[in-house]
Amino acid sequence: MTPPESRPARRSLLAVGAATAATAFGIAPRAAAARPSTVLTWYDATAETIAVAGATTQVTNSRTWAIAWLAAARATRDVPAGVHRATHQEAALAAAVHHVLVSLVPSRAEQLDTTLRQTLASLPPGRARDLGVAAGRRRAGHVLAHRQGDGLDPASVNAPYPVPAPAPGVWQPTPPSFAPAAQYGNRLARPFLLRSPSQLRPGPPPALDSRRYAADLAEVRAYGAVDSTVRSPHQTETADFWYGSSLTLYTEPLRVALFRSRHTTAELARDVAVFHVALVDTQVATSDSKYAHERWRPVTAIRTGSIDPDPDWTPLHTTPAHPDHPSGHNTYSGAAEVVLAAFFGARTAPFDLTSPTAPGVTRTYTAWRQLSDENVEARVLSGIHTRSADEAGIELGARVARFALEHQRELFARGPV
Structure with missing residues (x-):
């Protein structure tokens, strides 16, 4: 797949966020360590x-x-x-x-x-x-x-969501189970640092009559089908590797960073706290955007849309039960990348990572951005997101993380935050 022109811009966004936070808050590793x-x-x-x-x-x-x-x-x-x-x-x-x-x-x-x-x-x-x-x-x-009572318990997170009437571009429950919408209640929850769930809401997805939308759909149709003839074995492995929970997959990279860091005990505790505060707020912001835009998933678009509809098209992986824009895996990845780069630097000594959804596979990384880049590809290759949704996710996650880094002092005020 050919990387779109927007990718260098999003890398610049992440780099600026990390550099700004590191300079403003003095969070470069210290010479002495606990x-x-x-x-x-x-x-x-x-x-x-x-x-x-x-x-x-x-x-x-x-x-x-x-x-x-x-x-x-x-x-x-x-x-x-x-x-x-x-x-x-x-x-x-x-x-x-x-x-x-x-x-x-x-x-x-x-x-x-x-x-x-x-x-x-x-x-x-x-x-x-x-x-x-x-x-x-x-x-x-x-x-x-x-x-x-912050609305982040499982019952509140999965608050009922009335499915909108079918219309071009509008989310509908997806096969094979056509399950009710999940995580709608996230957008009703109380963030840790964001002023509101909608504070950093991204703009709408590409219009249905745009060239970008047609290109997105063609890419998912070709590379994300369960019976794709163009997806390589390595690409299938990438899709499998990143199909699991983002929380699970980022637990080891953060641990590697902590283990190698020369931060003090108090700084390490702060690192973990800010990382997860940013990720909670990112997930709240993600659901706000998903349910504000209500964009249909690729499987619905390809089966029922106006562009060469194929009622038998099936994605490699089962589509999660919530709208497309933006990709939650990629909002998580974008936020994690910014926080990791801010606290520990953009690059790291090589470390190995495994995934519960790709048994027997071990991948090696030397920069946090590599994890984000693979996430963008993986959700297209799985057939469950458009590239536009993935890139919007990376950008939203980065923006939330930058906000968390810029306002982290509020977490440590003497009163509750």
């Missing part, structure tokens, strides 16, 4: 908790990450005079993340209690540790209370 063991222990505990017993909706799980690590970031910022700083911060981080996870995922309390005991046993007993634990629990309680 040992990351406590941070990584609780990062892994969060990931395992959500993988084993998390919610059925991705944004709800992103919310759990955001609340837990926002509490940890707040708890590690202020250390009382006269106590050992590192001990206090590590105890505070562990207690904050533990308290949130047990509150939101109580079925994992036994495992989390054990991890907390092990963490505290590894720290010197005394006033610094005790005050750290108290600070972590206090901050966790504050953030949990403030985020209560």
Whole structure:
């Protein structure tokens, strides 16, 4: 597939966002570093908790990450005079993340209690540790209370959506199950930093009589069909690799960045908090745009549209039950790329990544942008998004992430945010 002219522009957008944030907030890696063991222990505990017993909706799980690590970031910022700083911060981080996870995922309390005991046993007993634990629990309680009723629970996320009357370009339930619309309630939820879900809403998708729309549809028809004769084995692998949950697929890249970083404990907690706050707000903004524009999916357009309709056309992968514009995988990827580049630099030493939807496949990356580029291609190759929707997604995610980086100080104000 030939990359469209708009791709260099979107790369520039991401680069500017990362550079601006790094310059404005002094978030380049420092020369001295804290040992990351406590941070990584609780990062892994969060990931395992959500993988084993998390919610059925991705944004709800992103919310759990955001609340837990926002509490940890707040708890590690202020250390009382006269106590050992590192001990206090590590105890505070562990207690904050533990308290949130047990509150939101109580079925994992036994495992989390054990991890907390092990963490505290590894720290010197005394006033610094005790005050750290108290600070972590206090901050966790504050953030949990403030985020209560924010509309990001599974029931609210999947609020009923009245399907519009069939019309050219308008979303309709898609085969094979023709399931009800999902994630409509995201656009009704309360963001962490965005002023409203619609604040950064992108413009409409290409008009149905435009050359861009015709090109988008032709590309998906050829490369995204289940029986495509032009899609290469490597392209099929790309589609399979990125078909799974974005939250799952970006857990390891963020962990790699944390492990390699020379940030302090407090900075690492902030990194995780801002990453997931930005991603919650991105998912809220994504659903707002999807349901504001109500653009039909490629399978509907190809089967019933006016351009050479093919009622038997079937995509490689099953189409998710929500509108096309923009691609949620790509909004997630665009936001993740901007935050990772801002905190850790645009490039990284090689790291390997696997995917639960492509068993046995390992891919190696050296820049966060590579993940975004593959996401753009993957959703076209899967037959479930147009390239326009993918590129609009990258741009929206980048804009939300830049806003989060520019306003991150609000997360750490003394009052609740």
